[in-house]
Amino acid sequence: MEDIVDHLAFERNKTQFDVDEMKIAGSLHAFEVSDKMARLVASDPAFRKDDRVVLDRKALFMNTLRKTAYAWKRIIELRLSEEEAAMLRSFVDQPAFTDLHWGMFVPTIKGQGTEEQQQKWLPLAHKMQIIGCYAQTELGHGSNVQGLEKTATFDPKTDEFVIHSPTLTSSKDIFLRYDFNSFDADLNSGGLVDWVSLSSCERSLDDHLPLPGITVGDIGMKFGNGAYNSMDNGVLRFDYVWIPRNQMLMRVSQVTREGKYVQSSVPRQLVYGTMVNVRQTIVSDASIALSRAVCIATRYSAVRRQFGSKKGGLETQVIDYKTQQARLFPLLASAYAFGFVGEWLKWLYMDVMKRLQTSDFSTLPEAHACTAGLKSLTTSATADGIEECRKLCGGHGYLCSSGLPELFAVYIPSCTYEGDNTVLLLQVARHLIKTISQLGSRKKPVGTTSYIGRVEQLMQYHSDFQKAEDGLKPNAVLGAFEARAAKKVIACAQNLSKFTNPEEGFQEFSVDLVEAAVAHCQLIVVSK
Amino acid sequence: MEDIVDHLAFERNKTQFDVDEMKIAGSLHAFEVSDKMARLVASDPAFRKDDRVVLDRKALFMNTLRKTAYAWKRIIELRLSEEEAAMLRSFVDQPAFTDLHWGMFVPTIKGQGTEEQQQKWLPLAHKMQIIGCYAQTELGHGSNVQGLEKTATFDPKTDEFVIHSPTLTSSKDIFLRYDFNSFDADLNSGGLVDWVSLSSCERSLDDHLPLPGITVGDIGMKFGNGAYNSMDNGVLRFDYVWIPRNQMLMRVSQVTREGKYVQSSVPRQLVYGTMVNVRQTIVSDASIALSRAVCIATRYSAVRRQFGSKKGGLETQVIDYKTQQARLFPLLASAYAFGFVGEWLKWLYMDVMKRLQTSDFSTLPEAHACTAGLKSLTTSATADGIEECRKLCGGHGYLCSSGLPELFAVYIPSCTYEGDNTVLLLQVARHLIKTISQLGSRKKPVGTTSYIGRVEQLMQYHSDFQKAEDGLKPNAVLGAFEARAAKKVIACAQNLSKFTNPEEGFQEFSVDLVEAAVAHCQLIVVSK
Ligand SMILES: Cc1cc2nc3c(=O)[nH]c(=O)nc-3n(C[C@H](O)[C@H](O)[C@H](O)COP(=O)(O)OP(=O)(O)OC[C@H]3O[C@@H](n4cnc5c(N)ncnc54)[C@H](O)[C@@H]3O)c2cc1C
Ligand SMILES: Cc1cc2nc3c(=O)[nH]c(=O)nc-3n(C[C@H](O)[C@H](O)[C@H](O)COP(=O)(O)OP(=O)(O)OC[C@H]3O[C@@H](n4cnc5c(N)ncnc54)[C@H](O)[C@@H]3O)c2cc1C
Structure with a gap:
C-alpha cells in the first residue's frame, strides 16, 4: 500500500485569499452555529450516513425514525436553541417525517x-x-x-x-x-x-x-x-x-x-408572506446543495490526474484542463451567488412583513414574483449542476460512495414542489408584462423590476465589452443583463399587444415569455 | 371508483400519419423481431420488472442471476436466432453479468x-x-x-x-x-x-x-x-x-x-473497426432510451389536465401548453434522429470493414472521429432528455412507478464509459483541426468532413431564413449547420495558428474546440 498523501494540501497552500473569511461568507454567528452543529453530527456514530444507500426501504425508514428521535433527545439534552436545532437537523441530512412538521405544519399554525x-x-x-x-x-x-x-x-x-x-x-x-x-x-x-x-x-x-x-x-x-x-x-x-x-x-x-x-381584520396577504419565507429557504438550500456537489467535484479534479505525463512524471491534474474549468467554475460561482441571493431574500421577507403590519401591500406582487422566479432559477440550475459535478468525477461519480447520486436524487424534487419551475416562470412573466402595461400609469415599477422604468434608455443599450477583462467590471455586467432582460420583456409585450384576447397571446408566446422571465431572474442574481 | 377511460384514444385518433409505418422506421424485419421479442418478455411473469426497485442489493443480484439463466433457457427452447436472442436480452432490460460477456468478451475473442x-x-x-x-x-x-x-x-x-x-x-x-x-x-x-x-x-x-x-x-x-x-x-x-x-x-x-x-499481417486497425461497431450500438441505444422517456412523458402530457377549465368544463391537456411542447417535441425529434444516425452508422461500420479487407485505411480516422463524436453527442442529449421528461411529468415523474428514475440511473453511465464525452469531443476537435491543416495537401476531407473542402464558400454563407417555415426546408437547414460548423472550426484553427507550440494552443482553446466539435456532430445528425 502506498503512503497516504494529502493531495489537496498543495492546492490549499496556493490560495490567495483568507480561507476562514471565505468560509464565513454570511455572518460569523451563522458560521459558528453551523460549524458547531456539523462537528456534533459528524462525531456521533449514531448519525452515520454511509449505510444509508444499502438499507432496504423498511430498514431505511426505521433508521430515520431512530435518528430523528435521537436528534430530538440530543436537542433537549444540550438545550440547543431553535436555530441550532434546525441546523442540527439539516446536518443529519436525511429526509424525515418531521421535516414538514417543522417546516410547514408549525409555521402554518x-x-x-x-x-x-x-x-x-x-x-x-x-x-x-x-x-x-x-x-x-x-x-x-x-x-x-x-x-x-x-x-x-x-x-x-x-x-x-x-x-x-x-x-x-x-x-x-x-x-x-x-x-x-x-x-x-x-x-x-x-x-x-x-x-x-x-x-x-x-x-x-x-x-x-x-x-x-x-x-x-x-x-x-x-x-x-x-x-x-x-x-x-x-x-x-x-x-x-x-x-x-x-x-x-x-x-x-x-x-x-x-x-x-x-x-378577519388580519390581512390575507400574510399567506403570501409565508410563501416568500419558504422560498427564501429553498434558495438558500440551493446554494448549500450546489456547494456540496461543487466541493466534491473540485476535490476530485484536484486529486485526479489523467494524461499529459512528461518523461514519466506526474500526469496533469484534471482541474488544470480548461474544459473541466469551464464546466466546474461557473457552478462554483453560482453556489456563492445563490447564497448571497438567499441572504438578500431574508431581508426582503422582513421588509415585506414590516410593510404588511402597516397595511402597505405595494411591494407584495413584486416580492412574490421575485421569489417565485428565484426559486425556479436556482433549483433548476442546482439540479443540473449536481449532475454535471457527478459527470466531472468520471466513472467514480457513478458510485454512491462519491455522495453525488444521493445528493442528486434528494435534490431534484425541489424543481417540482413549492411550484413547478415552468409554471413559476410563467407567473413571473405575467408580472413583468403587467409591470410594462402600467408604465404610463402612476404605478411605478418597484424593487427588482425598477429597471423597467428605464426601459427606453435600456433599449438603446450597446455593449462596450471589448475584451474578456471587461467582464470583471460589475457595472458593465449589470448593464448588459438589464438591457438583455428589458429587450426580451419588451419584445414579448409588443407581440402580446397584437392579440385582442391577451390570454391567447400569452399562451401563443409562452416560450418567449419564459425566456424573458429567466433573463429577468438572472439579472436579479447578478444584481444582489 | 370511476370508470376506466382510454384518455389516449382521443389523441391517437387525431394522427395524420400511418401509425404502423411510423413504428417501423427501420426495416420491417427488425420491427417484427423486436415486436415478437417484446411480447414474449412482456407476457412472461418470470420477467416481471415492477419489483426491481424494492429489492435490496443481494435480492436484486439473485433476481438477475435467475432472469439471465431463464432467458438463456428460453433462447434454447425456442431456438431463437442470434438477432432474436440479443433482442430478447435487451427487453429483459436489466444490467446483467452477461452483458459484457456478449457485448465485449465474445467479440474480442x-x-x-x-x-x-x-x-x-x-x-x-x-x-x-x-x-x-x-x-x-x-x-x-x-x-x-x-x-x-x-x-x-x-x-x-x-x-x-x-x-x-x-x-x-x-x-x-x-x-x-x-x-x-x-x-x-x-x-x-x-x-x-x-x-x-x-x-x-x-x-x-x-x-x-x-x-x-x-x-x-x-x-x-x-x-x-x-x-x-x-x-x-x-x-x-x-x-x-x-x-x-x-x-x-x-x-x-x-x-x-x-x-x-x-x-501479424492482420491490420491493427481492425481494433478500431470493433470500436466503430460498439459505438454504433451506443448511438442506437440512445435512440431507444430517449424514445422510452419521451413516450412516457408524451402519454402523461396527453392525459394530464391542469388549469384552464372554462365554465366547469375539462381543464387543458398539458400537452397543449406551448412551453410543454417546446420542452418535449425537440426530444421526440431527437429520438427519431438518433435512430436514423444509428442506422447510418451500421452502414459506416460495414463500409469500414470492407475497406479494411482491401487494406484501404483512408476513411478510418474520419470514421473514428465521427463515431466518437456521435457517441458523445447522443448520449449527453439522451441523459439530459430523460431527466427533462421526468420533470415534464411533474411530481409523478419522481415516483419509481413512472419508470423514469430507473431509466435515468441506468442510462447516465453511457456518458462516461466507452470514452468520457468531453474527452471524445476533444478527439473529434483534433481530427477537425488536422483536416483543416491538410486542406492544401493531396489528402482531401472525406465523409462527414467533406464540407470542410468547401470552407471558403461556407465562410461567405448568409442565412436566408425569413420565417419559421423556412426551417422546414432540409437544404436550408443543412446549409446553416454546415456554415456554423465550418465557421467555428476555422475560428479555432486561426487561434491555434498563433501558437508556436500547437499543444499549448490546443489546451488554451479547448473550450472553443469542444464547441466546434459539437457543431460538427450536430451537422452529422442533421445530414443523415
Ligand atoms: C457503469 C460503468 C461501467 C463500466 N464498465 C467498464 C468495464 O466493463 N471495463 C472497463 O475497463 N471499464 C469500465 N468502466 C470504466 C470507464 O471506462 C471509465 O470510467 C471511463 O473511461 C472514464 O474514465 P475515468 O472514470 O477515469 O474518468 P476521468 O478520466 O478521471 O475523468 C474525470 C474528468 O476529467 C476529465 N478529463 C480527463 N482527461 C481529460 C483531458 N485530457 N482533457 C480534458 N478533460 C479530461 C473528464 O472529462 C472528466 O470530467 C465503466 C464505468 C462505468 C461508470
Ligand atoms: C418529493 C415531493 C414532495 C411533495 N410534498 C408535498 C407535500 O408535502 N404537500 C403537498 O401538498 N404537495 C407535495 N408535493 C406535490 C407537489 O407540490 C406537486 O407535485 C407540484 O405542485 C407539481 O404539481 P404536479 O405534480 O401536479 O405537476 P403538473 O401540474 O401535472 O405538471 C406536469 C407538467 O405540466 C406543466 N404545466 C402544468 N400547468 C401548466 C401551465 N399552466 N402552463 C404550462 N405548463 C404547465 C408543468 O410544467 C409540468 O411540466 C410533493 C412533490 C414531491 C415530488
Missing part, C-alpha cells in the same frame, strides 16, 4: 391559527406529541391548487365540517402522513366557495390508527438510493369525515357558528 | 483471437461455460488507457506472462467479474512496451474461487434504484499471477516463444 388555536396546538407540536404534515395538492391537481376537488361542507346541525374526497383524482397524493395534518380544501359553505386551512385529526392519538373514513397509504418507491425513500410520502382519502368547526385555522378567515364565511 | 484460440474458447463462451468480462481501465486510469500501470512481463523460462498490479491505482476498478476476463495490460517484454490483449483464467473453473494472487471484489452501490445495482461491477488486483503465453490473444500481434513481440 403560527401564521394562520388564532391565539387560542396556537395555545392549544403549538405546545403539543413543539413536544412532538402531535406530528403534522402538509397535504395541499391532490392526485389530480398539483400546480393548479385552485382546481382541488376535495370539499369541506359545513354542517350547522353538528357545528362540524364534512371533509370528502369525491373522486380518485381528489385523493391526496404526495404528503407526509402522521398524527395530524394541515391542508387546503374547497370550502363549500352556504354557497360560498373559498379557501380555508383546516387541521384535522387524521389519526387517533390513542392507537395511532387512521380515524374511520380516512384512508392513508405510502406512495411507494421514489427516485434514487436513500433520498426521499427515508420517509413516507403518502396518499390520503376522506370518505365523509366530520371534524369540529374549531379545527379550521381561523386567524385570517372564519366560518361562524351559523355557517357564515367572514374575513 | 472473435476479433483478436487466432483461429485456434477462437476454436478453443468460443464454444465454451457460447454455452456460457466460461463467462467473461472486460477489464480495461484501472482505478487510476480511465480515460487515459495508455497510462495503465498493470504489467505483463514475459518469462521465457516458463513460457508464461506474469501479470501484476504494482500500485493501488492499478487495481481494476469498474468491470464485470466472472470466470474469465479479457483485459489490456502494459506488455513488458524484452524492453518493448506495447499493448496486448490477454485472456486470463481469473477464477478456477472447478470451485469458481479466484485463483491464487488474484483479488476480486464488488465495487459497491451505484446510482439509483435497480439500475446497475443488478450486477457486480468490481475490483480486480493481480499479485504476480502467472498465465500461459497462449492466453494472449494473438491474431493482431504476438509474443513468440523467445519473447519477441511481432505484428
